[in-house]
Amino acid sequence: MSAGKSNEKSSGLNNRRSTVNRLSADNVTLAYDQRVIAEQLSVEIPDNSFTVIVGPNACGKSTLLRALSRMLKPSQGRVLLDGSVIQSMPAKKVARTLGLLPQSSIAPDGITVADLVGRGRYPHQGILRQWSTEDERVVQESMEQTGVAELADRYVDELSGGQRQRVWIAMALAQQTPLLLLDEPTTYLDIQHQIDVLDLCAELHEEQGRTLVAVLHDLNHAARYATHLIALRGGAVIAEGAPNDIVTAELVEDVFGLRCQVIDDPETGTPLVVPAARKAREQVRKERVDQGGRAEKVAATEAS
Amino acid sequence: MKTALKRDATSEEDSGVRAGARSAVKSARASRTNSAVRGPGGLSVRLDVRALTVVVLLLLAALAASVVLIGTGDFPIPAGDVLKTLLGDGNAGQEFIVNELRLPRVLVGLLVGASLGLGGALFQALSRNPLGSPDILGLGQGATAGALVMIVLFSGDAGQVTVGALVGGLATGLAIYLLAWNRGVHGYRLVLVGIGMSAIMTAVNGYLLTKADLVDAARSVVWMTGSLSGRDWAQVWPLLALCAVLVPLVLANGRGLRMMEMGDDVSYALGVRVERVRLLLMLSAVLLTAAATAAAGPVSFVALTAPQLARRLTRSPGPNLLPSLCMGAALLVTADWISQRVFGADQLPVGVVTGVLGGVYLLWLLVTERKAGRI
Numbered sequence: 001m002s003a004g005k006s007n008e009k010s011s012g013l014n015n016r017r018s019t020v021n022r023l024s025a026d027n028v029t030l031a032y033d034q035r036v037i038a039e040q041l042s043v044e045i046p047d048n049s050f051t052v053i054v055g056p057n058a059c060g061k062s063t064l065l066r067a068l069s070r071m072l073k074p075s076q077g078r079v080l081l082d083g084s085v086i087q088s089m090p091a092k093k094v095a096r097t098l099g100l101l102p103q104s105s106i107a108p109d110g111i112t113v114a115d116l117v118g119r120g121r122y123p124h125q126g127i128l129r130q131w132s133t134e135d136e137r138v139v140q141e142s143m144e145q146t147g148v149a150e151l152a153d154r155y156v157d158e159l160s161g162g163q164r165q166r167v168w169i170a171m172a173l174a175q176q177t178p179l180l181l182l183d184e185p186t187t188y189l190d191i192q193h194q195i196d197v198l199d200l201c202a203e204l205h206e207e208q209g210r211t212l213v214a215v216l217h218d219l220n221h222a223a224r225y226a227t228h229l230i231a232l233r234g235g236a237v238i239a240e241g242a243p244n245d246i247v248t249a250e251l252v253e254d255v256f257g258l259r260c261q262v263i264d265d266p267e268t269g270t271p272l273v274v275p276a277a278r279k280a281r282e283q284v285r286k287e288r289v290d291q292g293g294r295a296e297k298v299a300a301t302e303a304s
Numbered sequence: 305m306k307t308a309l310k311r312d313a314t315s316e317e318d319s320g321v322r323a324g325a326r327s328a329v330k331s332a333r334a335s336r337t338n339s340a341v342r343g344p345g346g347l348s349v350r351l352d353v354r355a356l357t358v359v360v361l362l363l364l365a366a367l368a369a370s371v372v373l374i375g376t377g378d379f380p381i382p383a384g385d386v387l388k389t390l391l392g393d394g395n396a397g398q399e400f401i402v403n404e405l406r407l408p409r410v411l412v413g414l415l416v417g418a419s420l421g422l423g424g425a426l427f428q429a430l431s432r433n434p435l436g437s438p439d440i441l442g443l444g445q446g447a448t449a450g451a452l453v454m455i456v457l458f459s460g461d462a463g464q465v466t467v468g469a470l471v472g473g474l475a476t477g478l479a480i481y482l483l484a485w486n487r488g489v490h491g492y493r494l495v496l497v498g499i500g501m502s503a504i505m506t507a508v509n510g511y512l513l514t515k516a517d518l519v520d521a522a523r524s525v526v527w528m529t530g531s532l533s534g535r536d537w538a539q540v541w542p543l544l545a546l547c548a549v550l551v552p553l554v555l556a557n558g559r560g561l562r563m564m565e566m567g568d569d570v571s572y573a574l575g576v577r578v579e580r581v582r583l584l585l586m587l588s589a590v591l592l593t594a595a596a597t598a599a600a601g602p603v604s605f606v607a608l609t610a611p612q613l614a615r616r617l618t619r620s621p622g623p624n625l626l627p628s629l630c631m632g633a634a635l636l637v638t639a640d641w642i643s644q645r646v647f648g649a650d651q652l653p654v655g656v657v658t659g660v661l662g663g664v665y666l667l668w669l670l671v672t673e674r675k676a677g678r679i
Contacts, residue, residue: 101573105567
């Protein structure tokens with residue numbers, strides 16, 4: 001299972017265009033000022049999937065998510081939402097279709113949980129429609145789904161990190177978008193709360209049929225929860241597909257430069273990445289210095 | 305579809321209330337201070353009861369202080385007579401004193417206070433920092449520089465000085481915006497650039513003062529302290545017109561500003577056009593502050609304190625725009641009354657009183673912020 005399908009088939013996907021999926025990036029070049037992060041990158045987010053973007057630090061995964069959520073305007077190419085260029089759509093209309101949980105957000109001083117979650121209703125409101133019964137119902141529902149309904153009257157600043165993240169997710173839920181993008185939702189949380197948040201995401205995906213796109217650092221979490229995985233390196237898609245199909249020792253070595261074994265997760269049967277022992281990796285590093293280009297092949301055979 | 309959803313929601317709510325006390329208590333707690341007024345056709349307005357009460361009380365306070373202030377001076381008039389005269393039912397002598405001499409001055413005070421309060425609230429919300437107010441950012445200094453150029457270099461009349469102050473304030477605001485702009489203006493950069501700008505402008509003002517002869521210098525110093533004395537209807541109308549345009553514009557964008565408190569990313573994700581709202585509101589804030597400064601001189605610390613005091617009264621997060629506006633008006637008129645009451649008519653410019661009050665407040669703010677670990 002672990003060796004098997006190579007990542008060649010994904011390079012074909014790279015250039016494929018489709019009007020079927022709601023959200024896609026079409027040949028985008030992403031850059032901050034003059035610093036180019038990714039060139040000619042094309043990504044499809046399959047509808048009703050839980051897509052997870054993985055890759056080493058600075059590979060452009062958060063940048064890609066920013067482009068998909070129209071925070072970053074591609075210098076070339078376009079991001080399409082429901083067939084139209086996302087930048088050309090009315091801001092509130094996009095906000096009713098696509099939600100984002102960014103990495104950094106500021107809870108205003110002295111705001112209660114219910115108030116913060118209520119702010120997620122902004123794109124559904126206007127000057128004459130400030131707080132409908134529908135708003136009230138959705139806010140209550142969102143708080144219940146994320147398990148923060150009991151905290152409704154508490155101040156956000158006095159909550160723990162895990163609770164706070166749930167509150168922010170509740171706010172994004174109150175936006176009622178069929179698509180939800182999450183930028184490293186598990187960062188700064190301990191293992192229990194990480195799993196907690198990921199379970200919640202899986203629930204939102206499975207039970208409500210929302211399309212989720214998340215950037216995650218932990219490859220094992222990604223492999224366990226994603227229905228669709230996109231592996232990035234240096235701003236290019238190295239592989240994409242179901243975790244069971246694409247997560248192999250070669251891929252991990254290729255994307256992260258880490259020698260490892262990929263075994264079946266005893267709990268779920270999904271791929272589980274076990275990094276090779278330090279000594280074994282040092283051994284390979286030495287061989288690499290000795291033999292140059294041949295080392296890679298050695299690593300690959302050893303890993304399988 | 306929409307109505308169906310709404311009906312659903314209402315019936316659910318009804319059954320929820322009927323179902324038991326628990327959910328009723330819960331919803332009552334959640335909407336402790338916020339309540340919504342709903343009309344036909346999906347019309348709904350959210351009211352923060354406490355904030356609304358604060359606004360009404362502050363308005364009443366400002367108006368009461370105005371009436372008392374009109375009655376104060378070398379020729380005292382009882383409050384009852386002031387009210388009677390304002391309603392067009394006074395004797396000729398009182399009518400002249402009230403309508404021609406004192407009313408325009410009080411109106412300028414109210415408008416200047418309101419503009420400074422609102423401008424300060426906008427700046428503090430945009431920079432997400434209580435120190436990001438026009439006083440600290442050097443807008444007042446910039447307006448002063450404009451006025452001093454007119455007084456010292458051109459010996460301009462009152463009208464020209466006003467225009468000079470307006471231009472100076474706007475130019476400073478623009479310079480700060482351009483210097484602080486880097487893919488969006490951010491809080492700390494704005495404050496730091498503003499402090500630098502303020503220092504430069506102070507230096508310019510010092511230089512202009514040394515160049516001035518004695519008469520011009522005395523006139524400059526009076527202007528620089530911020531005073532309401534001798535203000536007439538000519539100052540009221542332009543300020544009133546500006547407020548009539550800008551206040552509704554700002555309040556209409558207040559909901560977007562409230563979202564921007566949570567950071568650019570979140571507000572962007574919620575569908576706020578962050579850069580546009582920010583530019584619009586900053587421009588309004590600069591205009592309000594510059595116009596207020598042009599009318600009354602750089603009355604210090606109202607823009608800094610009014611939003612903070614208003615916020616402590618409403619106890620609600622968010623920019624508290626309307627409460628800050630009312631607080632600014634009430635503060636300035638009260639300060640003017642104190643200066644006249646304690647030191648006699650026109651002995652002490654109002655800017656000195658607001659400076660003393662505001663200075664104490666700024667120290668207190670710095671100490672508490674430091675304790676809270678935010679500075």
